[in-house]
Amino acid sequence: MTRQEKIRNFSIIAHIDHGKSTLADRILEKTQSIATRDMEDQILDNMDIERERGITIKARAVKLNYKASDGETYEFNLIDTPGHVDFNYEVSRSLSACEGALLVVDATQGIEAQTLANTYLALDENLEIIPVVNKIDLPSANIEGVRKEIEDVIGIPADGCPAVSAKTGLNIEDILEKIVTDIPAHEGDENAPLKCLIFDSYYDSYRGVVIYVRVAEGKLRAGQTIRLMNTGATFETVEVGYMSAFGLVPAKELSAGEVGYITASIKSVADTQVGDTVTNDENPTAEPFPGFHAAQPMVYAGIYPADGAKYPDLRDALEKLRLNDAALTFEPETSIALGFGFRCGFLGLLHMEIIAERLEREFNLDLVTTAPSVIYKLTMRNGEVIYIDNPANYPDPEQIAKAEEPVVKASIIVPTDYVGGIMDLCRDRRGDYKNMTYIDKTRVELHYILPLNEIIYDFFDALKSRSKGYASLDYELDGYSESKLVKLEVLLNGEVVDALSFIVHADKAYSRGRKIVEKLRDNIPRQLFEVPVQAAIGGRVIARETVRAMRKDVLAKCYGGDITRKKKLLEKQKEGKKRMRKLGSVEVPPETFMAVLKLDEE
Amino acid sequence: MQKNQKPLGIYVHVPFCVHKCAYCDFYSVTDMELMREYTSAVVAHIRSKKKFLKNALVETIYFGGGTPSLLPVAQLERILNAIYSTAAVAPNAEITLEANPGTLTSKNLSAYKKMGINRLSIGLQSADDEELSALSRIHTRAEFENSFMLARMEGFDNINVDLIYALPKQTKAKLFSNIDYVISMNPEHISLYGLTIEPETPFGKNKEILSAIPDEDEQYEMYMSACKRLEECGYFQYEISNFAKKDCGCKHNLKYWMNKEYISFGPAAASFVENTEYTYARDIELYLSNLKNEKAIRQPDEETGETEHVLDEEELETRFVMLHFRLRAGINTGEYQQKFGLSFEKIYEDKLEKYMKDKFIVRTEHGFRLTRRGMLISNTILSDILEF
Numbered sequence: 001m002t003r004q005e006k007i008r009n010f011s012i013i014a015h016i017d018h019g020k021s022t023l024a025d026r027i028l029e030k031t032q033s034i035a036t037r038d039m040e041d042q043i044l045d046n047m048d049i050e051r052e053r054g055i056t057i058k059a060r061a062v063k064l065n066y067k068a069s070d071g072e073t074y075e076f077n078l079i080d081t082p083g084h085v086d087f088n089y090e091v092s093r094s095l096s097a098c099e100g101a102l103l104v105v106d107a108t109q110g111i112e113a114q115t116l117a118n119t120y121l122a123l124d125e126n127l128e129i130i131p132v133v134n135k136i137d138l139p140s141a142n143i144e145g146v147r148k149e150i151e152d153v154i155g156i157p158a159d160g161c162p163a164v165s166a167k168t169g170l171n172i173e174d175i176l177e178k179i180v181t182d183i184p185a186h187e188g189d190e191n192a193p194l195k196c197l198i199f200d201s202y203y204d205s206y207r208g209v210v211i212y213v214r215v216a217e218g219k220l221r222a223g224q225t226i227r228l229m230n231t232g233a234t235f236e237t238v239e240v241g242y243m244s245a246f247g248l249v250p251a252k253e254l255s256a257g258e259v260g261y262i263t264a265s266i267k268s269v270a271d272t273q274v275g276d277t278v279t280n281d282e283n284p285t286a287e288p289f290p291g292f293h294a295a296q297p298m299v300y301a302g303i304y305p306a307d308g309a310k311y312p313d314l315r316d317a318l319e320k321l322r323l324n325d326a327a328l329t330f331e332p333e334t335s336i337a338l339g340f341g342f343r344c345g346f347l348g349l350l351h352m353e354i355i356a357e358r359l360e361r362e363f364n365l366d367l368v369t370t371a372p373s374v375i376y377k378l379t380m381r382n383g384e385v386i387y388i389d390n391p392a393n394y395p396d397p398e399q400i401a402k403a404e405e406p407v408v409k410a411s412i413i414v415p416t417d418y419v420g421g422i423m424d425l426c427r428d429r430r431g432d433y434k435n436m437t438y439i440d441k442t443r444v445e446l447h448y449i450l451p452l453n454e455i456i457y458d459f460f461d462a463l464k465s466r467s468k469g470y471a472s473l474d475y476e477l478d479g480y481s482e483s484k485l486v487k488l489e490v491l492l493n494g495e496v497v498d499a500l501s502f503i504v505h506a507d508k509a510y511s512r513g514r515k516i517v518e519k520l521r522d523n524i525p526r527q528l529f530e531v532p533v534q535a536a537i538g539g540r541v542i543a544r545e546t547v548r549a550m551r552k553d554v555l556a557k558c559y560g561g562d563i564t565r566k567k568k569l570l571e572k573q574k575e576g577k578k579r580m581r582k583l584g585s586v587e588v589p590p591e592t593f594m595a596v597l598k599l600d601e602e
Numbered sequence: 603m604q605k606n607q608k609p610l611g612i613y614v615h616v617p618f619c620v621h622k623c624a625y626c627d628f629y630s631v632t633d634m635e636l637m638r639e640y641t642s643a644v645v646a647h648i649r650s651k652k653k654f655l656k657n658a659l660v661e662t663i664y665f666g667g668g669t670p671s672l673l674p675v676a677q678l679e680r681i682l683n684a685i686y687s688t689a690a691v692a693p694n695a696e697i698t699l700e701a702n703p704g705t706l707t708s709k710n711l712s713a714y715k716k717m718g719i720n721r722l723s724i725g726l727q728s729a730d731d732e733e734l735s736a737l738s739r740i741h742t743r744a745e746f747e748n749s750f751m752l753a754r755m756e757g758f759d760n761i762n763v764d765l766i767y768a769l770p771k772q773t774k775a776k777l778f779s780n781i782d783y784v785i786s787m788n789p790e791h792i793s794l795y796g797l798t799i800e801p802e803t804p805f806g807k808n809k810e811i812l813s814a815i816p817d818e819d820e821q822y823e824m825y826m827s828a829c830k831r832l833e834e835c836g837y838f839q840y841e842i843s844n845f846a847k848k849d850c851g852c853k854h855n856l857k858y859w860m861n862k863e864y865i866s867f868g869p870a871a872a873s874f875v876e877n878t879e880y881t882y883a884r885d886i887e888l889y890l891s892n893l894k895n896e897k898a899i900r901q902p903d904e905e906t907g908e909t910e911h912v913l914d915e916e917e918l919e920t921r922f923v924m925l926h927f928r929l930r931a932g933i934n935t936g937e938y939q940q941k942f943g944l945s946f947e948k949i950y951e952d953k954l955e956k957y958m959k960d961k962f963i964v965r966t967e968h969g970f971r972l973t974r975r976g977m978l979i980s981n982t983i984l985s986d987i988l989e990f
Binding site: 553555556559 | 666798818819821822825842843855858859864866871872874881909911920928977978979981984985988990
């Protein structure tokens, strides 16, 4: 056997919580890439946030050696994929670096929306799919039922497919053998011009950008001048090598079929976008990989430092994060209410939450985030077409001939018992019902066209709560659709607060306005004077509440022993005041903005 | 006063309680076995300060708690004698004992009187037995009445009664019946405290209790009308929570608010002498063992709550403003100028204007004071005007 014939490149795809990361850990352990006692749970999920949320945000890859029952030792390259719809493009690029995929399905849950979505992505890349039924140690596991469901719904043979428990390690060998026998080796000419696919990259403060690639054709060496075909940038490679479970291992060369990394003193991951083709600058390949596109933000929000003086720190932090996240965009913006900050673009709401959390956690920043907005497409009376990602820039309605908003094609899988509630929810979110198909006797798949605007806040949470957690969701962008939009403004003490205004469908303006003033009434601390809170459309007030004046804030007792404590208390109170944003004469804590953001939760 | 004698207040913390009340976070223990050892430690502690005390003129002594009236008379006397023999005590010194209704008998009252105690502070809290039991107090209104009468019979002519307002489920009418009852007993002094919820107490952790507390607007109503009623009945409001008949303000507590020096003995007690704030550990065992080892003062230690801090000029100024604004008399700008060499009016010009506009602060003959509305939001005002 040639070296290439012994390489197996594969991914694991699954719905969230079906055990993808646990299975990856078990495979690492069984191939003895790491000793059991050194195992920290979920090796591939490196970031704290990933581990806490139990999701994979960035792809990772690792090279393993497996001695199969035929006596040969095979080289496995396990490429992990992000498990959330915000990162679908990254998933598809990771998959295209593979020849096969393990499709993990929870034996107690069966197929879910992301199972299907990821399977379709894998099929698009012509991958060999090995179904794996996981969690068979659970009492409610239904192995045969799930196998049948895979055959019926996805249409791939699953009879006798591996049934395992990633948690206990039961039957993991079956999977390893299947990888050897079923997943084809890569076929690529080692002597052709160099052609590699970038499926991930990250910034390392010592090495610069580390690019993860799959070599499709040719050979990759240190000291070569490489060209990134879509960006056109050229670099001299400093080091090439493999990813082991313990870190990067330099190698002399990587040849067709292998998965590895390149360092080339590159300063930003923006230069090494996922999906781009790496080739030899002097002797380039004729055809780059198809399907490349730069990451496109779908959701925008203003991010401001709670303490205005921290603006430069926020800028530095965003720049650092962008080194590692090509999908994050940001531009300086100024808000009357919030001062200097940035308009940031994200792949989706999860991406936004992760960035905000990382800014707060890794850079110790206290942030105010405005309500997320999608990009609206407006055709003006003079024929000009403009795109608006910031409600503050929404033009005078008189000048708008046609307003459009982005919509998504959503697929929701839900037990039949909850279909009614879910359909109500979709209707409430202005969903356009397309059709419904039965997965089996107890579950259906619903198809809707939904405005993106309606699902970026909390649609997923609402979906879960109306289905006792059983519903699953997947969606993809589906262009723009004409809509009756209005800009809702919020006034505190008679002054418009730009950071609180948002764009909403006309039919929902009243109820949203009502809710927002109630939320603000409950979340704005009492001031020295009474503060009216109003919601208005084009100057017309549609809802009003009042924040009553502060009446009592006093320490009843202040004797000898209380004095030091009282001073600390006042100090803390002063510190808290510093975090307040002054909106006209009203002081509002940053949390208020977050509370308004979570408007739809009830 | 002899030459070089520094006026001083002495506070003795007696950290024993029959049991801990559900809302209270003052330091106390229920192990009465420790009393004898505690007394010896306090006596040793007092003697260890001989050098400092011999130059002082003690104008006030205050036994606070805890429940000082739980301490056997003989032990209280040992502590007082230690003070008398170590420091010069002014002949007209105010000597206060905090007492719980129900712990007072004619026997211990007459002993108190004999040893020089001339002021009692009785923790009534409420005149309603249902409210008292909700507060987990150990006494009833009848027991209070009995204690109060006995004290009068033993000749105590300077008595304070503590009341709490904004109790869970309390209405304004209920509060007024409490206040009117206390007024009818005719004490010299009344303290009226808003219930403060301390997060680490059973009250602070009980959602049902928390939700039954009158809201901010009701509390405002209660406080404003209670102050008014008390003043109508001859109790002048001289501090946020304190009311007294003419010349009956608590001299010891006034030392705190007027930024005078006081020294304290006992665990969790705080001193302010020579511009230094000192707090002993909230830990009786530690207090006892330290004194046994003749280490009256340990190194400051955050874990035990032991702190020592020398105040710089700015901190002294903060302390001055913060405390004086608790008083009806307010800030005397002349005294301020003399102390800090600065003009109060100039330094706080903008802030004064802001708060005077809405009548939270007003001018007095000698300076500025908070109005009642201002007092009620004094945390907000102080945290705004003071620099830390």
